[in-house]
Structure formats: C-alpha cells, structure tokens
Amino acid sequence: MDRRECLCYLLMEPLNPSFAAEVERGFARQPIMNLIGARLSIVEPGVVEITLPYRADLAQQDGYLHAGIVTTIADSASGYAAYSLMPAGSAVLSVEFKVNLLRPAQGVTFVARAEVIKPGRTLTVVRADVFGIDGDGDRELVATMLSTMICLRDRE
Amino acid sequence: MDRRECLCYLLMEPLNPSFAAEVERGFARQPIMNLIGARLSIVEPGVVEITLPYRADLAQQDGYLHAGIVTTIADSASGYAAYSLMPAGSAVLSVEFKVNLLRPAQGVTFVARAEVIKPGRTLTVVRADVFGIDGDGDRELVATMLSTMICLRDRE
Amino acid sequence: MDRRECLCYLLMEPLNPSFAAEVERGFARQPIMNLIGARLSIVEPGVVEITLPYRADLAQQDGYLHAGIVTTIADSASGYAAYSLMPAGSAVLSVEFKVNLLRPAQGVTFVARAEVIKPGRTLTVVRADVFGIDGDGDRELVATMLSTMICLRDRE
Amino acid sequence: MDRRECLCYLLMEPLNPSFAAEVERGFARQPIMNLIGARLSIVEPGVVEITLPYRADLAQQDGYLHAGIVTTIADSASGYAAYSLMPAGSAVLSVEFKVNLLRPAQGVTFVARAEVIKPGRTLTVVRADVFGIDGDGDRELVATMLSTMICLRDRE
Numbered sequence: 001m002d003r004r005e006c007l008c009y010l011l012m013e014p015l016n017p018s019f020a021a022e023v024e025r026g027f028a029r030q031p032i033m034n035l036i037g038a039r040l041s042i043v044e045p046g047v048v049e050i051t052l053p054y055r056a057d058l059a060q061q062d063g064y065l066h067a068g069i070v071t072t073i074a075d076s077a078s079g080y081a082a083y084s085l086m087p088a089g090s091a092v093l094s095v096e097f098k099v100n101l102l103r104p105a106q107g108v109t110f111v112a113r114a115e116v117i118k119p120g121r122t123l124t125v126v127r128a129d130v131f132g133i134d135g136d137g138d139r140e141l142v143a144t145m146l147s148t149m150i151c152l153r154d155r156e
Numbered sequence: 157m158d159r160r161e162c163l164c165y166l167l168m169e170p171l172n173p174s175f176a177a178e179v180e181r182g183f184a185r186q187p188i189m190n191l192i193g194a195r196l197s198i199v200e201p202g203v204v205e206i207t208l209p210y211r212a213d214l215a216q217q218d219g220y221l222h223a224g225i226v227t228t229i230a231d232s233a234s235g236y237a238a239y240s241l242m243p244a245g246s247a248v249l250s251v252e253f254k255v256n257l258l259r260p261a262q263g264v265t266f267v268a269r270a271e272v273i274k275p276g277r278t279l280t281v282v283r284a285d286v287f288g289i290d291g292d293g294d295r296e297l298v299a300t301m302l303s304t305m306i307c308l309r310d311r312e
Numbered sequence: 313m314d315r316r317e318c319l320c321y322l323l324m325e326p327l328n329p330s331f332a333a334e335v336e337r338g339f340a341r342q343p344i345m346n347l348i349g350a351r352l353s354i355v356e357p358g359v360v361e362i363t364l365p366y367r368a369d370l371a372q373q374d375g376y377l378h379a380g381i382v383t384t385i386a387d388s389a390s391g392y393a394a395y396s397l398m399p400a401g402s403a404v405l406s407v408e409f410k411v412n413l414l415r416p417a418q419g420v421t422f423v424a425r426a427e428v429i430k431p432g433r434t435l436t437v438v439r440a441d442v443f444g445i446d447g448d449g450d451r452e453l454v455a456t457m458l459s460t461m462i463c464l465r466d467r468e
Numbered sequence: 469m470d471r472r473e474c475l476c477y478l479l480m481e482p483l484n485p486s487f488a489a490e491v492e493r494g495f496a497r498q499p500i501m502n503l504i505g506a507r508l509s510i511v512e513p514g515v516v517e518i519t520l521p522y523r524a525d526l527a528q529q530d531g532y533l534h535a536g537i538v539t540t541i542a543d544s545a546s547g548y549a550a551y552s553l554m555p556a557g558s559a560v561l562s563v564e565f566k567v568n569l570l571r572p573a574q575g576v577t578f579v580a581r582a583e584v585i586k587p588g589r590t591l592t593v594v595r596a597d598v599f600g601i602d603g604d605g606d607r608e609l610v611a612t613m614l615s616t617m618i619c620l621r622d623r624e
Contacts, residue, residue, distance in 0.1 A: 254410040254458060256430075256437045256458060256460065258429070258430040258437055259430070273414070273453070273456065274412075274414040274415070274453070281412045281414055281456070283456075297429070297430070300429065300437070300439075300458065302410060302412060302456065302458045304412065
C-alpha cells in the first residue's frame with residue numbers, strides 16, 4: 001500500500017521555532033481540556049496527539065464516549081497540528097470539520113491523532129483519527145475527521 | 157424566499173406515539189448532557205432543540221464555546237430529531253456529521269435546533285443550527301451541522 | 313416553522329453592482345457547463361440557480377443523474393452565489409463541500425438552488441439544494457450541499 | 469510516520485469472488501464515465517482507481533478540471549471500492565461525501581484512488597484521493613474525499 005501522503009510530511013518545516021511551547025501554552029489555556037481531562041501527548045511539526053482517559057460522565061446513553069467529545073479532542077488536535085506549521089504571531093480557528101463515526105467509542109483511553117495533509121498560507125487541511133485503546137493496549141479506529149483550519153495573522 | 161423544506165414537515169408523522177417521553181428519558185440518561193449543563197427545550201416530530209447556558213469551563217482559549225461542545229449539543233439534538241420519527245423499539249446512532257463554524261461562539265446561552273430534512277427507514281438526514289443568544293435575547297447563528305443518523309431496530 | 317436564515321438575506325447587499333453580468337460571463341466561460349447542458353436560471357444577491365435537463369449520458373448505471381453531476385451543478389451554483397456578494401475584482405474558489413444524496417436523482421430537469429448562509433470577507437458558507445422535477449412540474453429534493461467558498465482578491 | 473490504516477487492509481477479504489468482473493461490468497454501464505472518458509485502472513479488494521485524461525471541455529473557467537468532475541471520479545472509485553467488499557447480489561449507493569479541494573486541479577491525467585477505511589454490513593466508509601499527474605509523471609494531491617456508502621441487498 002503506497003502511502004503517498006508521506007511525501008508532504010517531508011516538506012513540513014515549522015516556520016515558528018517555538019511552535020511546541022506555544023501549542024502547550026495554548027492547550028493549557030483551554031478550560032474545556034481541563035474539564036474533560038484531556039492532555040497533549042505528541043507535538044511535532046504538522047502532527048499533534050491528544051489523549052483522553054475514559055470517564056463515565058463523558059458518555060452518551062450506552063456508556064460510549066459521546067460523539068461530541070470525540071469531536072472535541074479531534075478538533076483540538078487538528079487545530080494545533082495546523083498551528084504548528086503557522087508563522088509566529090498567528091492564531092488558528094476551525095472553519096469546518098466532518099466526522100465519520102466508525103465504531104462505538106469504547107476504550108479505557110482515547111487518542112486523537114491529527115496530521116496536516118495540506119498546509120497553506122491561509123487555509124490548512126488536516127486529517128485526524130480517534131482511537132479507542134482497551135486495557136491490553138490494543139487500539140481500534142473509532143472515528144475519522146477531515147477539517148479545514150484558518151490562519152489569522154498579526155495577532156499576539 | 158421560498159422555503160421548500162417546509163413541504164416535508166407537513167409529512168412528518170411520528171410512528172411512535174410516545175416519542176416525546178422517550179426522547180426525554182434518553183436525554184436524562186446521557187451523562188455528558190448533565191456534565192455540561194444542557195437541557196431539552198423543544199421536542200416535536202422531526203424537530204428538537206437543546207439549550208446550553210454558557211460556562212467558562214466549556215470554552216476554548218479565547219473564551220468562546222469550544223467547537224466540540226457546539227458539536228455536542230448539535231449532534232444530540234440531531235439524533236433526537238431523527239429518533240422522534242422512528243418506530244417504537246428503535247435506537248439511533250450518529251453515522252457522520254459536518255459542521256461549519258460561522259462565527260465565534262459567544263452568548264450567555266446557546267440553542268441547538270435540529271430539523272429532519274429527510275426521514276428514512278434506515279438513514280435519516282438532519283440539519284441543525286446553533287445560535288448564540290446574548291443578554292438582550294438577540295440570537296446569532298454560530299454554526300450549522302448536516303448529519304446522517306441510522307436507525308437500529310429491534311431493541312428495547 | 314420559523315425560518316431564521318431569512319434574517320441574513322435582508323442584509324445581503326451586493327458590493328459589486330455588476331455582479332449579475334459577471335456571473336453570467338463567468339458561467340459562459342465554464343466549458344463543463346456547456347458539455348452537460350446546464351444553464352443559469354436565477355442570479356440574485358446571494359442566490360443562484362442552475363438548471364440542467366436530464367440526459368441519458370449523464371447517468372450512472374441505474375439511469376439516475378450521477379452524484380458527480382448533481383455535485384457539479386450544486387458546486388457551480390454555490391460558487392456563483394458566493395461570488396455575487398464579493399467585491400469587484402474578486403475571484404471565487406471552492407474550498408470544500410459536503411453533499412448528502414437524499415433520493416435517487418430522477419427527473420426530466422434538475423435545479424440546483426444555492427443560498428449564501430454566511431457571507432464573509434475571506435470565506436463564504438453556502439447551502440445548495442438540488443431538486444428533480446418531473447414531467448408534471450413536481451419537484452423533489454434529491455440532494456443538499458453545504459460548502460465553503462474562498463474569495464481571492466486583486467484579480468482582474 | 470506510522471500508517472495505522474494499513475491494519476485494516478490486512479483484514480479485507482472479498483465476500484464476492486467475482487467482485488472484479490462485476491466492478492468492471494458496472495463501470496461499463498455508467499454512461500457518464502464514457503462521456504468524460506474515465507476508465508478503471510485498479511480493482512482490488514477495498515481499493516479502486518479510476519483514471520481520467522484531461523480534456524478542455526471538463527474544465528472550469530480557469531482551465532482546471534471542474535470540482536464536480538473531480539468528485540465524479542472520486543465518488544465512482546469510492547463506490548466501487550466499497551462494492552468490492554460486499555456480498556454477491558448487492559448494490560451500492562452513495563449516502564454522502566465531503567471533498568476538500570487542496571490545489572488547482574491541473575494535470576494531463578487525473579487518478580482517483582479510493583480505499584475502504586471501514587467496511588460494514590450496511591455502511592462502508594471510504595477515503596479517496598485525487599491526484600493530478602503532469603507530463604513528467606509527477607503526481608500532486610489535488611483533492612481528498614471522505615464518504616459513506618450503503619449496501620443494498622437482494623438485488624441482481
């Protein structure tokens with residue numbers, strides 16, 4: 001299976017040398033991440049992962065993680081993945097996203113992994129997968145997101 | 157402006173006479189709705205509204221409601237709007253949704269209003285709008301969702 | 313059924329007084345519209361309709377209009393609806409769209425009606441519905457699109 | 469870069485031993501594929517590619533392949549990729565798709581490559597990428613699609 005997207009990762013040079021510290025600072029300033037108990041687990045140029053331990057109060061009626069919370073971590077990971085490639089002084093906003101819910105969102109932990117597939121001066125397109133991880137560490141793809149992020153400049 | 161969707165509302169007869177009570181019971185069993193403080197405000201055949209008072213711990217870094225929480229109420233409203241037209245003994249699951257974030261999600265209260273645009277035996281397509289309402293009661297459209305819901309039968 | 317989107321139509325003032333002539337000129341320069349036999353039927357500020365007579369060579373294997381052709385007219389209508397509100401000298405490009413296919417696309421004629429739901433300086437969000445119209449003039453909603461368009465400036 | 473989707477390809481066993489012949493037969497019965505000049509280039513379990521030589525009459529106003537035609541080949545490739553994993557006697561329909569247009573669609577040839585990311589008894593989720601290939605054989609990703617396909621049974 002050729003993985004042609006890999007081509008673009010080779011070209012993903014961060015324009016902002018302190019991107020990782022800024023992603024971490026931005027994440028710490030998102031109250032919702034604290035409310036649900038999410039944390040940043042990977043911050044690389046064009047790639048961000050957020051980890052969320054399961055909690056019963058984040059569930060829908062059948063005990064699975066609510067699709068909106070699946071989306072919350074996928075959207076945040078996607079925004080930071082886009083942000084990691086933007087110039088210093090930028091801010092990032094979600095323009096839109098689409099989520100396919102592939103399996104019931106079960107697991108003891110969830111990981112949202114976002115990867116930029118097309119960086120751009122104004123718009124960046126990101127793909128994110130959300131995995132449920134069981135007690136043995138086995139992971140299963142529970143949702144996938146395709147999103148558009150916009151770079152706002154001249155802020156800071 | 158002709159509003160052609162109105163045509164289909166005329167045909168939306170609930171198959172399950174106790175749909176409203178079941179939507180309310182289902183909603184009460186979603187722990188995430190309690191965590192964020194959302195409540196059902198309208199339950200009609202093919203139309204459901206969920207209301208969410210703003211809270212600072214639901215925000216992203218700029219103080220706006222996080223896109224994932226906007227999605228959480230839009231997705232739940234959409235699922236219940238679809239469910240309201242399904243036969244007794246059904247369950248509903250989100251297949252996929254797409255959200256466009258139109259403006260910063262600010263307001264003292266948010267309302268997600270979902271309307272079925274195409275009911276179906278297996279799949280139902282729903283549109284949901286999320287409004288931010290300010291202290292004067294003025295509402296502004298902050299996001300719109302287009303989603304697909306699936307009916308699972310023979311449950312109870 | 314309150315139709316809250318109507319609020320925004322009241323505010324849709326064209327910035328480019330010759331928008332209608334420019335939409336028509338742009339449409340005439342799209343070879344694909346000629347190949348499939350589509351024509352512009354309505355051009356108003358924020359609203360554009362494209363009409364397409366059915367032809368057997370535009371069909372998929374069951375004789376229905378192919379989803380890609382449904383998309384072709386919905387995307388073009390959406391782009392021009394967005395363009396109608398942009399300043400003179402702009403160009404418009406599709407960023408992304410999502411289409412739900414609601415019923416088999418049958419009819420003797422198809423109409424794609426696009427309406428801007430959120431104009432913006434850079435990004436414009438548009439909704440489009442595609443109707444199949446039978447020999448008696450009855451119309452049925454066969455697909456709905458939600459799209460994002462981008463304004464490129466300083467062209468011409 | 470770990471490519472976790474590869475995991476699922478290992479499990480993609482075709483249920484219909486004559487899937488390849490049926491995909492080819494189905495493709496030949498789609499008049500639109502003949503109109504635009506598309507042909508099947510790869511048919512494997514869960515993976516289908518469609519190739520389309522550029523033609524000026526498929527273009528939008530700037531000479532690029534129209535987004536609707538990009539969608540036409542991506543949607544057909546996705547439908548057949550889903551179909552390749554369905555049992556004999558099935559039919560496939562597109563439920564919905566979302567397309568991000570990443571770059572101007574230029575090339576002497578275009579290839580839409582679709583890969584199933586989640587097969588299912590009723591619904592199958594597919595990702596498709598569309599590449600523009602220049603005269604030197606260099607390929608560039610111009611669009612990506614995420615779609616949901618439904619299996620209709622007991623046909624033939």
